[in-house]
Amino acid sequence: MKFSSIVSNLALAGAVAAHPSSSCGKGGKHPTTVIAGVEVIDTPIVRDVRTFIEEYYKDYQPYLTNHLYRTWLFGAAAINNNATLKASLDLEVHAVGSMLHDLGWDIKPHSPYVTADYSFEVDSGRFAMDWIKNWTATNGGAKEWDEVRLQKVNLGILLQTFVGSNEFVFPESYWITKSVGFEFPTPESPLIGAENYDNIWKAYSNSTMFRGTNFTFTNMAVYKPAATYTTFLSEFGLHYVPGYNNTDNTLFALIEAGLQGEIAEYPDVPFVQSIPPNGANPLE
Structure with a gap:
């Protein structure tokens, strides 16, 4: 099955199989769960980011929720297939950055994630850092989310449309950007595997992604044209x-x-x- 194949819009019930476990990444062991057949990190901030993207976009941009999940899961599947890589990465940074990478796509009234002056990549990176800071202000963990980790998220998001630029940044930033790239209509990546592709598409359909993208990008050219000119x-x-x-x-x-x-x-x-x-x- 190729990326461009439209997968049946199956119910998401059963997409997440909670299998409490633990895995090792950079920083030691962390709890994990299984989503669409992919083992992923399952820390409090990751769970809250998941809740956020499920709730925030459900009224106007449900295609974005699916896109953000696929981005994370494609990347996680590829990382899981390389034990050495997995052990070297901050999987929490990858998860949070992957799921917050399109905050600048928001179309809600008076969005807290969109400015008139900056591109969606800049807005998304900037406000992802703010989202994390706000979360730590309520839930603790500000010391763990120091400036370096915040900038890993920011760079991974900021450079998502600049081809090749991610080769020279933090590994976590590279993998956020690369995970976004897995969504583009290219041949299936051998890093992910056909079974993972099928499981992820069945759980998080891509049946309206490009129509949603086309609307979103056109809409940006309407409401903040100066930020799109170059x-x-x-x-x-x-x-x-x-x-x-x-x-x-x-x-x-x-x-x-x-x-x-x-x-x-x-x-x-x-x-x-x-x-x-x-x-x-x-x-x-």
């Missing part, structure tokens, strides 16, 4: 939003305006670019 979201604005125009706001337009201004201000200053023997190709 991002891939501009394509949704250009295709779907009447009157959307980023012609004067692309990075190319900004550089070209600077170029013309520079020539006008310094008409007598010549510019001669010396070309090295490699033809200025730094890869040769």
